[in-house]
Amino acid sequence: MFQKELAVVTLSGGMDSCVALAHALDKGFDVALLHADYGQRTEARERKAFMEIAQYYRILPQRQLIVPFGHLSLIGGSSLIGMEQSIPEGDLHRQGVPSTYVPFRNGHLLSTATSWAEVLGASRIYVGFVQEDSSGYPDCTETFLKSFEKTAEIGTKPETQLTFHAPLLHQSKREIILWGDKLKAPFHLTWSCYQENERACGRCDSCLLRLRGFHEAGLIDPIPYTSGPNHF
Amino acid sequence: MFQKELAVVTLSGGMDSCVALAHALDKGFDVALLHADYGQRTEARERKAFMEIAQYYRILPQRQLIVPFGHLSLIGGSSLIGMEQSIPEGDLHRQGVPSTYVPFRNGHLLSTATSWAEVLGASRIYVGFVQEDSSGYPDCTETFLKSFEKTAEIGTKPETQLTFHAPLLHQSKREIILWGDKLKAPFHLTWSCYQENERACGRCDSCLLRLRGFHEAGLIDPIPYTSGPNHF
Numbered sequence: 001m002f003q004k005e006l007a008v009v010t011l012s013g014g015m016d017s018c019v020a021l022a023h024a025l026d027k028g029f030d031v032a033l034l035h036a037d038y039g040q041r042t043e044a045r046e047r048k049a050f051m052e053i054a055q056y057y058r059i060l061p062q063r064q065l066i067v068p069f070g071h072l073s074l075i076g077g078s079s080l081i082g083m084e085q086s087i088p089e090g091d092l093h094r095q096g097v098p099s100t101y102v103p104f105r106n107g108h109l110l111s112t113a114t115s116w117a118e119v120l121g122a123s124r125i126y127v128g129f130v131q132e133d134s135s136g137y138p139d140c141t142e143t144f145l146k147s148f149e150k151t152a153e154i155g156t157k158p159e160t161q162l163t164f165h166a167p168l169l170h171q172s173k174r175e176i177i178l179w180g181d182k183l184k185a186p187f188h189l190t191w192s193c194y195q196e197n198e199r200a201c202g203r204c205d206s207c208l209l210r211l212r213g214f215h216e217a218g219l220i221d222p223i224p225y226t227s228g229p230n231h232f
Numbered sequence: 233m234f235q236k237e238l239a240v241v242t243l244s245g246g247m248d249s250c251v252a253l254a255h256a257l258d259k260g261f262d263v264a265l266l267h268a269d270y271g272q273r274t275e276a277r278e279r280k281a282f283m284e285i286a287q288y289y290r291i292l293p294q295r296q297l298i299v300p301f302g303h304l305s306l307i308g309g310s311s312l313i314g315m316e317q318s319i320p321e322g323d324l325h326r327q328g329v330p331s332t333y334v335p336f337r338n339g340h341l342l343s344t345a346t347s348w349a350e351v352l353g354a355s356r357i358y359v360g361f362v363q364e365d366s367s368g369y370p371d372c373t374e375t376f377l378k379s380f381e382k383t384a385e386i387g388t389k390p391e392t393q394l395t396f397h398a399p400l401l402h403q404s405k406r407e408i409i410l411w412g413d414k415l416k417a418p419f420h421l422t423w424s425c426y427q428e429n430e431r432a433c434g435r436c437d438s439c440l441l442r443l444r445g446f447h448e449a450g451l452i453d454p455i456p457y458t459s460g461p462n463h464f
Binding site (some may be wrong): 036065067068069070071072074075076077097102103104105106107108110111114115116118119138139141143144146151152154155156157158179189192218 | 297299300301302303304306307308309329333334335336337338339340342343344346347348350351353370371373375379381382383384386387388389390
């Protein structure tokens with residue numbers, strides 16, 4: 001029997017990784033879905049989004065993995081985790097690395113994807129990195145991903161051959177939304193807000209990027225918001 | 233006041249990382265000690281060793297971090313974690329990657345050291361990797377460490393400048409033991425056995441390497457064993 005190749009897809013519950021997943025399925029891969037719980041404030045809501053998206057695509061339970069990143073909560077250093085700092089209101093023109101940066105988070109995420117892919121015998125890893133919209137996170141760039149791919153090639157068994165793919169890396173939010181719309185990605189199940197769990201705040205960086213993207217794509221964002229943005 | 237530079241040292245509780253720690257202290261660094269609990273069978277005993285070594289060197293509690301790697305237990309794929317496979321008896325002439333290999337474990341360990349170092353403002357990371365004695369683990373080599381260093385440089389804030397050091401990388405166990413002896417490393421507090429918690433088994437790869445090293449160094453291993461090896 002012909003067996004499809006397997007891809008590990010990291011799925012946060014946000015729009016970007018949901019479109020990356022839709023793309024991997026569209027390319028004909030079997031997928032295994034990885035979700036990291038790194039103690040961020042909105043984890044419960046993101047996990048719900050992960051589970052609903054997995055159900056939407058009928059992914060088998062053994063192909064779903066939610067991993068605790070308790071060590072990142074212990075280490076801290078980000079306004080996204082812990083309660084000592086507040087999330088800054090959105091400002092898409094801010095320079096530098098923002099306080100929501102979780103130190104080297106994607107090193108942990110990609111290491112976990114690598115370990116799981118090695119155990120499952122997967123050949124690809126898909127992530128939803130978006131360089132342009134990533135608010136200046138240094139671990140969300142093409143050079144980082146390529147360097148990690150090389151490191152994983154060196155640090156795994158000789159028979160483990162993994163390639164890393166970030167299909168949205170050079171797309172704008174507008175392009176991602178249009179592509180996801182074409183692939184019938186379930187945007188209504190995704191969650192992007194850094195601040196709230198019931199209705200998206202409409203004011204944090206993540207909400208602003210999402211709302212601007214839908215606006216520019218000429219589409220309506222199907223999730224509920226507390227308030228709209230004052231500016232993009 | 234002159235402030236010493238800070239180094240994050242990964243400390244498993246075994247001999248190698250203990251000597252790497254003794255070396256970092258001898259070089260004049262302040263140290264922060266990182267221990268990973270990845271669900272291995274002998275974690276309770278290794279953690280005890282970690283804590284006793286930290287106490288021996290009077291490391292402050294805020295400079296000690298024990299991190300849970302629960303995600304590695306969930307992923308599995310190694311005879312070191314989980315109970316479904318037994319640890320193979322030692323055979324120092326075996327070829328290939330052994331069953332005790334935890335898939336890409338050092339990717340997780342170095343990612344954690346990187347995150348903590350970034351939060352603490354440390355400038356160096358010390359690990360106890362030993363290439364020659366590492367039983368063929370692909371994530372325990374110089375090329376892996378150098379590739380990871382480059383990846384961490386790319387994936388952290390511009391102001392984070394970390395160098396990675398494996399001072400024992402090209403040493404034999406004999407040389408490590410002689411060096412540790414000279415640095416007064418507390419070998420009596422270390423633990424290497426993969427199999428047991430009270431008295432070392434004397435038969436697993438890790439015990440065999442340790443016992444052969446002491447034998448070749450002409451020194452007595454101060455920890456208790458159940459039985460000696462039949463061969464080296």
